Amino acid sequence: MSPERPRSRRCPCGLGESYSVCCRPLHRGRRSGAATATTAERLMRSRYSAFAVGDRAYLLATWHPSTRPATLDLDPDLTWQRLDVLATAAGAEGDATGTVEFVAHHRDTAGRDGQQHEVSVFVREAGEWLYVGPQG
Numbered sequence: 001m002s003p004e005r006p007r008s009r010r011c012p013c014g015l016g017e018s019y020s021v022c023c024r025p026l027h028r029g030r031r032s033g034a035a036t037a038t039t040a041e042r043l044m045r046s047r048y049s050a051f052a053v054g055d056r057a058y059l060l061a062t063w064h065p066s067t068r069p070a071t072l073d074l075d076p077d078l079t080w081q082r083l084d085v086l087a088t089a090a091g092a093e094g095d096a097t098g099t100v101e102f103v104a105h106h107r108d109t110a111g112r113d114g115q116q117h118e119v120s121v122f123v124r125e126a127g128e129w130l131y132v133g134p135q136g
């Protein structure tokens with residue numbers, strides 16, 4: 001079997017679609033105003049994908065201004081392997097806040113596996129979900 005072309009590769013977020021029809025329209029749409037995540041979980045998944053593809057602009061754009069860092073350095077030694085969403089609370093289309101608990105699996109250049117486990121807090125402002133930070 002020939003290797004998949006990058007365009008048709010599975011989206012890193014784990015929803016099962018290819019990146020080109022899954023999170024890429026969100027990554028692109030955030031800049032054009034065409035597409036935004038409808039739920040907190042959807043935003044969380046698209047932000048994970050942005051980490052995986054190195055889209056810093058999307059990560060900063062979907063960060064709440066109150067907690068957004070001035071700059072964002074992505075660790076070039078980490079490859080994001082898989083996202084597991086463990087639980088969600090609120091965060092639906094009609095909600096103003098929501099939380100998403102997840103484990104993000106990564107591997108470094110030495111082949112060591114690691115995990116980031118977080119309960120993330122999101123708020124919806126002007127119809128747009130934004131990442132606030134870890135709960136607590």
Ligand SMILES: [Zn+2]
Nearest residue numbers: 011013022023
């Ligand atoms: Zn995706």
